Amino acid sequence: MPFCSNCGKELKEGTKFCSGCGASQTGEASSTNTQQNNISGTICPKCGSTIPFGNVACTNCGSLLNPDKHTTAIVLGYICSVFLPLFGIIFGIYLLTRPNKDVHKHGIIMIILSIVLAAIWWLFFSYMAYTSRMSYYSSYPSYGRSSYYNRYGY
Structure with a gap:
C-alpha cells in the first residue's frame, strides 16, 4: 500500500x-x-x-x-429566541442560509421557538396591562363612577 x-x-x-x-x-x-x-x-x-x-x-x-459549525450563532440565536424573539428569528434565518446542513435544524427550531415565545410574551404583557387597568378602575370609591351608573341605569 x-x-x-x-x-x-x-x-x-x-x-x-x-x-x-x-x-x-x-x-x-x-x-x-x-x-x-x-x-x-x-x-x-x-x-x-x-x-x-x-x-x-x-x-x-x-x-x-467550509464545514463551519456556527456555534456562536446557534448559542446567540437560542438566547435571543427567549428574550428577543425577533432577533431569534433573524438568527434562525441566518442559519438556514448556511451551506452546512447540520445547522439547518437549529435554524428551524429557533424560528419555531421564537414564534411560540413571542406569542407567550404577548399574552403575558396583554394580561398584565389588562390587570393593571382593572386595578385602576377598582380603586374608585363606591360613591364614584360606578354608583352613578347604577343609580341612573346606565
Missing part, C-alpha cells in the same frame, strides 16, 4: 491526490499542473478531486469545503 510523500497517510492504489492533505501523488509535480489546479478550482481535502470555484461542496464525494 502506498503512502503520501507529504503527510504519510496511507493511500489507495492508483490515487492521484492524497485524501489527507491534497498533495499530488503522481510523482511529477509540475508547476503548470499546480497553476492549472489553482485557476480551475480547489482540491477536495477528502477525495483529492478538483472542485470548481464557487462550489461549496465537492462534486465527487459531497464533502463540504
